[in-house]
Amino acid sequence: MNLILQPVMVDTGEEGEACLVFAEGWLVAVLVRLSDNHAGAEGFWFLEKGFGRLDCPDPPSFSDLECAQQWIREHLEIHRPPRWPGDQGHT
Amino acid sequence: MVGRFVETLELYGRLSDADREAVAALPGAVRRFEAGEDIVSEGDAPSQCRLLLSGLAFRHKTLRDGRRQIMSFHVPGEICDLEGLLLAMDHSVTALSRADVSFIPHAAMEALLDGHPQVAKALWRTELVENAVAREWMVGMGRRSAYARIAHLFCEMYARLRAIGLVEGARCWFPITQTHLSDALGLSVVHTNRVLQALRGEGLLSFRGGMLTVHDWQGLKAAGEFDASYLHLKADPV
Structure with a gap:
């Protein structure tokens, strides 16, 4: 699955470095980089918001964007609906 | 040993000298729990009331994958498992810090409540307030930032x-x-x-x-x- 990351600034009261994650053209997640306010997790990428199948009660943090993308791909694949928007007849 | 139990009851009802003496005379063996240790566990059918003498505790349910919801915190002078008098535990209570807990046999608690209606009323009020706290938490989780x-x-x-x-x-x-x-x-x-x-x-x-x-x-x-x-x-x- 092709993911596209688009850098943005998000107003979380921290440094704001973040990215929008698109899958097949759909916005599926917002990842925010944690500042040094988060001892032990500074620099991690936090799933600030997951949409649809990535909306979870315990959003995880990832040590780098590669880990985050892997988790997003796995989650989208596991919970893949019969027809992903834009798919050609996936079942 | 009943620690602050008399004072806690008196926050919620007027007790006579005889009521106070009867509460103070409750038998109870004391056990110490370390932080994180279950004081009473989901599924238990207690035969004693666990009265918190010192330290703090929390009430919670934990899902199979370890996700946990804490429902309330408990302070010294409160009974952690009053519902255990009438029902099996449908959740657990865990020590938040090191905690000393007095184990009061249900028979002794029932005799106290039967013989001292003001104590029973005060204890009932503590339960009603616990329900009020749960409602307030529900409002918070549903509607507050x-x-x-x-x-x-x-x-x-x-x-x-x-x-x-x-x-x-x-x-x-x-x-x-x-x-x-x-x-x-x-x-x-x-x-x-x-x-x-x-x-x-x-x-x-x-x-x-x-x-x-x-x-x-x-x-x-x-x-x-x-x-x-x-x-x-x-x-x-x-």
Whole structure:
């Protein structure tokens, strides 16, 4: 699955470095980089918001964007609906 | 040994000298629990009431994958498993800090309640207030922001600890971690940490090493939309 990351600034009261994650053209997640306010997790990428199948009660943090993308791909694949928007007849 | 139990009951009802003596005479073997240890577990059918003598505890349910929801915190003088008199436990109570707990046999508690209706009423009120607290938490989780939820919880614990004399100079021992706060309020640890930083930054409180210090009680109350009337305490801390 092709993911596209688009850098943005998000107003979380921290440094704001973040990215929008698109899958097949759909916005599926917002990842925010944690500042040094988060001892032990500074620099991690936090799933600030997951949409649809990535909306979870315990959003995880990832040590780098590669880990985050892997988790997003796995989650989208596991919970893949019969027809992903834009798919050609996936079942 | 009943510790602060008499004082707690008297927050919720008027007791006679005979009532007080009967409560103080309850038998109870004391056991110490370390932080994180279950005082009573989901599925247990207790034959004793577990009265918290010292330390703090929390009530919770934990899902199979380890996700946990904390439903309430308990302070010294409270019985952790009063429902155990009539029902099996449908949730667990765990020590938040090291805690001494008195185990009072159900037969002795039932005899006390049968013979002393004012004690029974006071104890009933404590349960009603616990339900009121649960309603307030539900309002918070359903309708309050993360910021207000956390401020509200600190207000609640501060008011309750103050009512039993465990606040000194605007400071009280409330050794929760950010994970406990998150599990109690349905928030991620990241959001909890951000709100704590904001509350500190605004000069409302400090929270370090398990010690909560309230610097601006009126400001914290406003932040948490806190109105202590649901606690039915004799006086709101000023």
